[in-house]
Structures are given as C-alpha cells and as structure tokens.
Amino acid sequence: MVMPALRKIRWRPGFVTWIREAQWGLMALAFVVGCGAGLGAVVFRWLVNTFTELFSGHADYSAATALGNPRVPWLGVWFVLVAPSIGGALYGPLVDRFAREARGHGVPEVMYAVAQRDGRIPPRVTVIKALASALCIGSGGSVGREGPIVQIGAALGSTAGRLLRVPEGRMRSLVACGAAGGIAATFNAPLAGVFFAMELILRDFTVESFGFVVLSSVTASVVGRSALGDAPFLRLPAFHVDHPVQYLMFAGLGLLAGVAGTAFSGVLYRIEDLCDKVWRGPEWLRPAAGGVVLGGVLLVLPQLYGVGYPVLENAVDGRYVVGFLLALLVGKILATSLTIGIGGSGGVFAPSLFIGAMLGAAYGVGLQHLVTPGVSGASGAYALVGMGAVFAAASRAPITAVVVLFELTGEYSIILPLMLAIVLATLTARVLSKDSIYTLKLRRRGIDLDARAEHGPFATVPVREVVEALPSPLPASMPVGDAVPILSRSPHGALPVVGADGTYRGTITARAAAEALTEEETRRLTVDDLTELPSPITADMTILQALSILVSAPGTGLPVLDERRTAPVGWLTHQRVLQAVHAPAPAQAA
Template sequence: MTGKTFDGLIHWRDFKLKVFFEGIIIGLFSGLIIVAFRYGLEQAESLRELIYHTTSWSSYKIISLALGLVFIAFTLNLIVKKEPLVSGSGIPQVKGILTGHLKIKWLTVLILKFFGGILAIGAGLSLGREGPSVQIGATVGQGVSRLLGRLKIEEKFLITSGASAGLAAAFNAPLSGVIFAVEELNKNFSPAILMSTVAASLSADLVTKLFYGSSSAFNFPQLPILPVNYYIHLIGLGLIIGLFGGLFNRSLLKTMELKDKLGSLPNTVIIAIPLLIAGVLGYLLPEVLGGGNQLIDSLNQHYFSLSFLILLVLVKFFFTLISYGTGVPGGIFLPILVIGALTGNIYHDLIVNTFHISPLYSNNFIIFAMAAYFTAVVKAPITGSILITEMTGSFSHLWALITVSTVAYLASDLLKTKPIYEALYDRILAKKQPLPKNAETMILIETIVCLGSEISGKTIKTIVWPKHCLLVNIKRGDQEIIPQGDTRIYAGDHIFALVNKNYATEIEHSLCSLTMEIDHLP
C-alpha cells in the first residue's frame, strides 16, 4: 500500500474535509448535467404530445410515425450494443461499481446514458428519469476522481456523492439523495459518506432550483392531516400495496427472463415492439406514456372514474414491464410511483363507497400509496417516506407515511422477493465474466461494530479475520487508531479494511457477520 493511502487513513479528519469539498464540485457538475437532461426530456415529451395531439391522421402520418419509432429502436440498440452498462435503470450498475465488480468508461456511459434516456423516455416508453440521473451523477463522481488523480479507496466516496446528487437533482429532493445513498447504495452509515453526499446533494439541488425554482416535484397543495381513526385504512392500504409490490418485482424479473429467451430475435425488433405499442397508446391512452409526472399531478386536479383508474393502473403496470424489459436506458423509480398513486386513488374510492369515509382525503391516500409501493418494490422504507415527503412539499404527514411504508415492507416480505435493485444487480453479475483472481486492485471497505457483536471487546490478534483483507484504520469518535495486535475493538468503532476487489463481496459479508449484533445474525 502506498504512502498516500496511509496518509489519507491516518489524517481522517482532513480526508473528510477533502471529500466534502469534492462533493460540492461533483454536485455542481451533476446538477448542471441533470438539468440539461431534464430539459431534453421536457422538449422530447412536448414534441411527442404535439405529434399525438394532431387532429388529422392520415396513412402517410401513421407510416411516418411507425418508421420514426423503428429508427429510434435501431438507435437505442446501437447505444446498448456500444455500452451494455447503460441499459436499464443504472442503479444496479452503480452498486456494481461500488463493490468493485463492474468497470465502466465513465465518459462513454455518461454521454450514451444522457442521450439514450432522452430517446427512450421521450419516445413514450414507461420509464423514469431518476435511474439515469443516479448513474449520470455517479459517472460524474468517477470522472472527477479520475481527473483529480484520486486513489481507488477514495473513489467510492465520490461515486456515491455523484449518485446522491443525481437523485437530488432529478426530483428536487436533496435529503432523499443522501438517505438513498446510505440506505440503498452503501447500506452503511459513515461520517465521510454523509459529509460528501450532503455536500453533493445540496449543491446539485441548488443548481436545479436556479433553473426550475423551489417548487416540489408533485403538486399537492394544502393536504389535510389524516385523522388517527383513519389509520386502520392505512394498514389495509399497506397490505395490498406490499403484495402488489412483490408481484411487480417477480413480474419484472420474469419479463427480463423472457427477453433473454428471445435471443434469436434481433434486439432492434424487441425494442421496436413496445415503441410501436407506445405509438398506439399515444393515440388511445397518452396518460400512460413516459415517466408519469403529469399523470400524478392530474389525479389532484381532475376526477377519474373508478373504471378508468383501473384501466390506467393495469396498462401502466404491464407497459412498464415490457418497456424496462427491452433493456434500453431508463428507470422504474417514477413509473412505480405512478402505479402506487393510481392504486392509492382506487383504494380511496373503494373505501369511500364501502365505509363512507370523507372524500376529503383522496390526495393523502395517493401520496401514502406512492411511498408504500416504492418501499414494497425497493425495500427502502426510509428513502420512500422521505422522498415522497420532499416531492410533495409536506412534512406534516411523515408519521402516516412511515406507518403505511412499514406495513407494505412487511407485506412484501411475505412473497420473499428480493429488493428490485439487488435482484437486477444479481442478474448483471450472473451474466458477467468473473475477473481474474490475480488482479490486485485494492479497495477500502468500512463497517461499524454493533453493540453485542462477536468481536466487541476483543483484541485484534484474537479475532479470526477474513483472508485477503488488511485492517488499516479504526475510527473511534474523533480518535484515529492504527490497528495493532493488542488494540481492543469496541462497539461503535468504524473499521476500515483494505481488500482485493475481486474478493470484496465475500469479505464484506464476513466482516458484517463479525460486527453485527449476534442476535440479529441469520
């Protein structure tokens, strides 16, 4: 290990300050690029609406539209073929980079994800901007790391900062960006991660607000407080949403397996089929096209009959499956929020008719269902609750959001489905050729010693540590400790280990087993 690496670990306070300022730089650049990405999507969607709102349709216009959609399919196939890691959401790919299992050409991925996302979502596929925004932000973080010549052990912090900034800029939700980075990407709390992601998210959100103002992503003004005696209906909503979320996860994975079985069919044809379906839906049911921001806002502004809401949720559900199943750039973050919002509206109408509750709380059930559906699919209840709170601009409903999200999380576990991004990440790794075990690229892993863990109170020399890792630093409060054989480990210690990246996943699991509370081990 080089002297620069030791210096960074020993002077941990300086390291945290450095990644904080680097997070600001990453957030500013990510914010500018995501603003441009959002603007491009808006222009593409405006063009799409202009085309489909044309009153006079002729055979010539229909043929021209079909040829245009096929050309987009051809272009998207070229993009995915050029760089397979731009396909899909991008969030599983970011997880792979952080664990050291995936390598990307950051500039190539940034450019292709940018234009591929605009083409796919702008053409009408039921995909969201948030996944591409997270991956674009992560590539910015990696690009800054490479341009500044940072060490591999530092790059993880900068990539995470960029991903956090990407989500913050996509939804005007800086706190959600930070929570998402901790809960979903790293699944570990670290002061350095916290400082860098906060800096990146806030600076990205500042840039976004300069262009788009301070308004929330969704327009739900003056939401009344849900009475406590209505919470029984939240439990029912959470149970239904949790089961539907588990069904969505399984259906999405089955759709992707089906796509793999169609290997003999040209990929351009596979992409063209949902694009042509989008062309038909653009004329018959344009509400289900694209991510769905306008559809969620319209639920607050217009009344839809129960039968029309059921039609919308069914079509959006299946169209999202086949859209994502193509493998083109685009996320499922926003579409699952739309499916949740529609389900919440349907549930509210049913309980109004059945239990004769006040119709005043329709919007409450819409936003609660969004948080619940996100939680059921992604298995990130804190992110879901905070995200919907920020996106609706109302912090007075956090207790109800947490309640319904918790119930949805427990209900989705009944189906024993993996969190969707973990399942998609596993698919990527299953298809990937393993790296040679003689590759000696080293990365830094951090873990926290829990109260009651197996190693709490023991000295380092008495602990059986995993192979292929080197304990290099212990952080205890503000104290930095260079590990020695007689150094004793205590609950609350942050342990840093330098590991060969080819063994990173196995070592991280082993370290977590050592540091977790014994009663919580599986």
C-alpha cells in the same frame, strides 16, 4: 479513449495527497461532483424535454392524449405506434456499441459498482446513459428519470475519483455523492437525494460519508434550482387525517401496496425474460423491433407516454374513476416492463410512484362508496400515501420513501399515515420476496450484495501463508519508455511502484503502458503518471477478504502490503490462491 486522455493531466504531488487524505480534500471533491451532477441533471432534463417535443410535438404528450403530433398531422394519434421504434433505432445501436451498462434502469449497476467494484464506473456511461434515456423517454418509453440521473451522477463521481486515484472508501463516497446530487437536482429534493444515496447506494455508511453526500446534494440542488427554478417536480395538494379510523384504512392500503410493489418487480423481470426468449435478432435492433409492441400499448392508453407526471397529478386530484385508475395501474406495469424488456433505458422510481398513485386513488374512491366520505377522507390522500408505499415496497427504501413524499407536499400532518403505510408495505414485500426491484436484477446475474461467506477454504487462511515473492518494484520517476520492456517481461501484467523513499505508491499495468504508447507525449510521461492505487491487500487479511479485491483488479495479481500499508512485502495471484487451497494433502507414513 477517455482514461488515457485523463492521464495527460499532470497534478502536483502535494495537491493530490491533500485531495486523497485530507477531510477538506474530499469536501472539495464532493462540492465539485455536486456541481457536475447538478449540471448533468439540467442537461438531462433539457434532453428529455427536447426529444419529447421532437417525437410527440408536445411538451408532455401524456397530458395531451387526444391530439396527434402536429409535425405529422396525417398520422393523427397513430404516431405513437412508430415513435418508440424510431427512438429505439437510435438508442439501441448507441447502447450496444458504446456502453451496455446504460441499458435498463441503472441503479442496480451503481449498487454493484459500489459494493463489489470499489466504485469504478466507466466514464463513457455519463454521455451514453443521458442520450439513450432521453431518447427512450422522449419517444414514449414509460420509464422515469431517476435511474439515468443516478447512473450519470455516479459515473461523474467515479471518474473524478479515478482521475485522482483516491482510495476505495473515498471512491464509494464520491459515487454516492454523484447519485445524491443527480436525484436532488432532477427532482428538486435534496433530502431525498441524500437518503436515496445512503439507503440504496452505500447501504453501509458512516457519519463522515453522510456529511459529504449532504454537501454534494445541496450543491447539486442549488445548481438545479438556478437553472430549473425551485418548484417541486410534482404539484400536489395538501391533505390531512380527519378521523382516527382512517389510520386503519391507511394500514390496509399499506398491505395492498406491498403486494403491488412486489408484483411490479415480478412482472418486470418476467416480461424481460419473455423478451429474451422471443427475440433472436441482434441486440442493437431489439429496441426498434420491440417498440412496435410498446406503441400498441400507448395507442390504447396514451397517458402512459413517457414519465406521466401530469396523469399522476390528475389521479391525486380525483379526476379519474376507479375503472380507469385500475387500467392505468395495470397498463403502467406492462408499459414500464416492456420498455425495460425491449432494451430501453430509464428508471423505475417514477413508475412506482405512478402505480402507487393509481392504487391509492382507486382505494380511496372505493372507500368513499363503502364508508361515509367524512370518515374515509379525500381519495387524494390515499393516492399520496400509495405513492410512497409502493415505492418503498418495490425498492425496500422506506426512509427515502417517507422523505421524498414529505418534500413533495411539505405537509407534516400526512407523515403519520404515510409512515404507517410505508412500514407495512415494506414488511409485506419482504414476506413475499427476498429481493427488491433493484437487487433482484443483480441476483438474476448471480450477484448477491448481502452474501457473507463465513465458511469454506478461503475464510480462515491468512494471505501471509500464500504470498509469493515480490517482483522488483519500479521507481515512480522512471520514464514510461524504460518501464515498457520490464513490463513486457513480467508474467503478472502489473508491477508495484515505489517512491524515492521506498514507500508504496500503487501499481502500473501493462495495459496502461500500452495505451500510453499511442499518445504523442509518451516521452514526457513517468511511471508515476500511469500509477493506479488499487484497494490494499495486507498480509493479515484472510484469502476471502483479499479475493474480493483481487478479482476486480487489473492484471493477474496485486502487491501485499505490511500492516501499516506503506511498503509491499509480497505478491498475491489467483493461481497462488488456488494452489494453496487445493494443494493435495501430504501422504501419511505407513
């Protein structure tokens, strides 16, 4: 297992304290996470390219759709019928056995981990997500690279934080650092990485966290450029507004993009529901079986194979007619939804850009037939604006949409119509649906990231009124072997740990001690080596505030600290909370 192996690393106490508390310590961690995210992005890009070459025989089959796979020439173009199934047969068991969090588009899982799990993401997600997504995209899955790399980078940041047992706030910042670094290195867009992490992952951030995320994004971008070059991941021509009337036309595109982005999100989860309803076999076999259906879509529209950036560039360059553009738009929604619905692994960022480009290009070509070309302008400008508008409508991340399109083109003159269309698309999407394409996945699982329960039995009762007596703390210097019998007799599954001076150090769980017994160097370990630092619960908190921490903690309870958060003064368990809230009222005297 990964975490027991990490526990073998013995850090000097002064170094750990510096990392946890000093500003320079978190800066150092942000730099390290940025380097890791950059290297992860490089490896992931290499995996995607390798598997694409292996499955299709081309560097990007969406740009070579009239050809078959030269490795199986006797199949011709029909190889796309079997490629997704073969890929699914490889990544399906991998995801089902080792990391089910790696299924789907990844960003919602990171948002949930930051919002409600203190940024904890299993380390194994890093490897499994990279392999599964690369296999999915390489074998024809019509998804993007951003979801996987966000989850990979976030898992790296979470692992670094758990290794050093950093507090909750810094753990969240490290997860955001990893996500930003992954986006920056993958797309060579450091600004987009920063705002993606701030707007979608952290959502509620401080100036301090912004600085750390910027450092990580810049570091990852430098690493990525050193290995992949400094060219943007898309090559788009420069456009500008030639006539003031065009602003009205861009406004109309923004309204259409709001509808398209909402439709994309709705179709995605309806097809996922349909796949859930139809499939009755084992989950590990689902991607292979569903790959046959996806292959049928790719046989009709092979331009949808993989991410499809060359097709997107052709649409912006005006190389397609309106009918084909609309076919690609509908086809991309269907192919991406099928890829996710059958259990594939990949992002929805690139598909939303693709859909926006097709919508914008078709809109621009249509305007040229209805209005004088000198007034309507180039269709590519509408394709460019459509990319940002549809992404903003689907993700509800308008700032990120503006920044990423600006980084792609470097053309400032397109900013005004871009901002206009993005704002209108976002507002339209909010009228049509409460959730984004990311939060809808969580809401369907009963998770509302924006919920703020202000009433009920937990909202006003302070923790000090329900606290239990504190179990006897374990000294940090105690050998693990001596602590095992004490933990085995404890009904809580965890015990507080204090230092030689009586200050609170964290908790040790029975599970951590049991895992340590399987290691060869158990006799050298002390309680401090296995101590974890959960998010603090203080006596002046309300039960509602404490429960969000308690439900995600190991064991059956957590220590309650004094207001200075230096000494444990009691113990809080789930059972004690329920007893206090639902205790019967005392009988009234006759």
